[in-house]
Amino acid sequence: MIENEKYCSLLIEAPAADFLHGALDLYEEDVGWKQPVRFLPVQQRALGSCQAWHPGLYRQMGRTSAGICLEFETDSHEVALELRVEPLWGGIKALVASAAMGNENYDGVSCEVDGRWLLPSWGKPRIPTAEELSSSEDSADEKATKRQLRLDPGRLVSFVLSDSATAAAAGLRALPGLGKTHHVRLWLPCLYAVEIRRLFGDGTYLKAVDKRPVLLVMGDAATQGLAAGDPARTWAARLARTNAWDLLNQGIVGQVFQPGMAASLCEAKLSLAGIVVSFGESLRHEPCQEREVARNVRSFLAEIARVWPHTPCWVLTPFWHDEESSPTHPRSCxxxxxxxxxxxxxxxxQMRLVDGCELMEGRLRALGGNSGLPGDAAHKSIARRLEAIFQTY
Incomplete structure (x- = not known):
């Protein structure tokens, strides 16, 4: 109902960026539209540098919104987020397709309300306003990328927060100010770069939630959430939620131990509750020199110990994989x-080594789609077993 133009004048709204958790920076390339990012500028430069194994892939994945959410309290019955999505390109498009297996809402915006999960959604395309159409005509002589942004009115992704399906079906709703207070997280996609503009509600307030201590996760495709399917249900998101922490997800599809990435993060001055490091899967798929990898592992972990000497850190060995369907490269180390x-x-x-294979139960069944990576069941198992290990630190 919130998407109906007749009700627009009755809605409350606020800049969506005011509610962000898990972002280190914001880029604004078009008026009002802001792109949340989870890497510092110095880290993003490193992702595209000669030290990166796959700089083009890392740059694209570094722009994605894995682990970023909007968190707020509201008395609204329904909320909606304005969103623009950057399309996938190259090999990552095929990787996502292999995990999604035809699910059109795969890795969409996910809503968590009062401890309940609602299915991810990509919403519906917005109809551009007269002002937006005029702006796009005025900018006809600008660069193509800028012009494309102005021509894209974005999407409106809405969620009904009430847990009463009967009331919703009957069209019953609380009057503004008389509804239940809901605690809401809107998780942004793991695998796409997005821009956000406004958050809408049909109640009387949208209240931001204070920042909390941060769980920092650094890893590869499984950490970013390639085969998770739902941004709210990745092992990292589950683990942070269980411990009432904020999440900073610095997982990158294809990433390995890259020296400098941890050290440069000290500029963010994070209040860390814990760190999880989970690299290694990417090494299986290509030739690599054992001496070089050993040097990078040593440097990367030493950086973490130097920057956060008193923060507990759990280092995972790679998660289980099916060698028969996804064999390791013969010249891999x-x-x-x-x-x-x-x-x-x-x-x-302050570091503890964790056997990643032991974190997955029902291993073959827990893989996601045709990706060969941990799927939803595996992410649930990983989070639960990691939490038990956390308690023994």
Whole structure:
């Protein structure tokens, strides 16, 4: 109902960026539209540098909104978010398709309300206003990318917060100011770069939630959420929610241990509750030199120990994979990684080594689609078993 133009004048609204958690910066390329990012500028430069194994892929994935959410309290019965989505390109498009297996709402905006999950949604395209149409005509001589932004009115993704399906079906709704107070998280997609503009509600207030201590996760495709399907149900999001922490997800599809990424994050001055490091899967798929990887592992973990010497850090060995359907490259040094991790974790008092294979139960069934990566069931298992390990630190 909130998408009906007849009700627009009755809605409350606020800048969507006011409610962000899990973002380190905001880019504004078009009036009112802001892109939340989870890497500092110095880190983004490193992702595209000569030190990166796949700079083009890393740059694209570094722009995505994994782990970023809007969190607020409201008495609204229904809320809606204005969203613009950057399309996928290249190999990542095929990777997402292999995990999605035809699910049109795969990795859409996900809503968590009062502890309940609502299915992800990509919403509906907005109809451009007269002002927006006029703006696009005026900008006809600008660069194509800018012109494309102005021509894109975005999408409106709405969610009914009430848990009463009967009342919704009957058209019954509380009067403004008399509805139940809802605690809401709108999780942005894991695999897409997005821009947000306004948050709407049909109640009387939208109240931001204070920032909390942060769980920092650094890893590859599984950490970013490639095969999770729902941004709210990744192992990282589940783990942060269980402990009442905010989440900073610095997972990157295809990423490996890249020296400098952890050290440069000290500029953010984060209040960290804990760190989880989960790299290694990407090493399986291509040739790599054991000496180089060992040096990078040592440098990366030493950076973490130097920057956050008193913050507990759990270093995971790679999650289980099906070698038969996804064989390791014959010239990969993947087989030596666990020994490298064991030796380097032992050198730092605040670090603990965790067997990633033991975090997944029902292993073959837990893989997501045709991706060969942990799916929804695996993410649930990983979060639950990691939480038990957290309690023993």
């Amino acid at each position: 993947f087989g030596s990684l666990s020994f490298m991790l064991e030796a380097n974790v032992a050198a730092h008092d």
